[in-house]
Amino acid sequence: MDIQRIKNFWVTEADEALKVAGHLFEKEDYSYALFFGHLSLEKILKAVYVIKKGEHAPYIHDLEKLAVLASIVLSDERKNELQRISRFNLEARYPDDKREFRALCTKEFTEKEMQKIEEIYQWLKSMIEQ
Numbered sequence: 001m002d003i004q005r006i007k008n009f010w011v012t013e014a015d016e017a018l019k020v021a022g023h024l025f026e027k028e029d030y031s032y033a034l035f036f037g038h039l040s041l042e043k044i045l046k047a048v049y050v051i052k053k054g055e056h057a058p059y060i061h062d063l064e065k066l067a068v069l070a071s072i073v074l075s076d077e078r079k080n081e082l083q084r085i086s087r088f089n090l091e092a093r094y095p096d097d098k099r100e101f102r103a104l105c106t107k108e109f110t111e112k113e114m115q116k117i118e119e120i121y122q123w124l125k126s127m128i129e130q
Contacts, residue, residue, distance in 0.1 A: 003054055007128060010047035010057070014040050018121060025114055030105035034088040037117035038063070041085060044124045045070060051128050061089050072127070081116060088113075 021036035038061075046057035049070040060066060063082040067074055074082070091101035 014043035030110035031102045038088040
């Protein structure tokens with residue numbers, strides 16, 4: 001197994017997902033911007049997992065669980081952030097009949113969450129660029 005190749009795959013995928021999140025934000029498609037923001041963190045976490053564990057990343061989407069499986073030490077604050085961002089995956093894909101999540105995704109809310117996603121993204125990416 002070529003660990004470097006697999007890691008590079010996940011990093012490329014993560015970078016592209018974050019770029020798409022930015023495009024969606026610019027187009028005011030806020031719930032899907034957050035969905036792709038989640039996706040970027042999921043993919044960069046999988047890159048970290050591959051480097052740390054030397055094996056393929058598990059097929060899961062829960063960010064906190066991925067971080068724990070990758071042996072990343074998380075503060076309580078970071079755990080809460082990853083749990084909150086993980087919800088964007090389900091809430092954007094499977095909206096309730098009242099579309100409450102989409103109503104929550106104002107420009108201000110999404111901008112704040114995207115800034116947090118980008119901060120976490122850079123933190124995780126620094127773990128594989130050492």
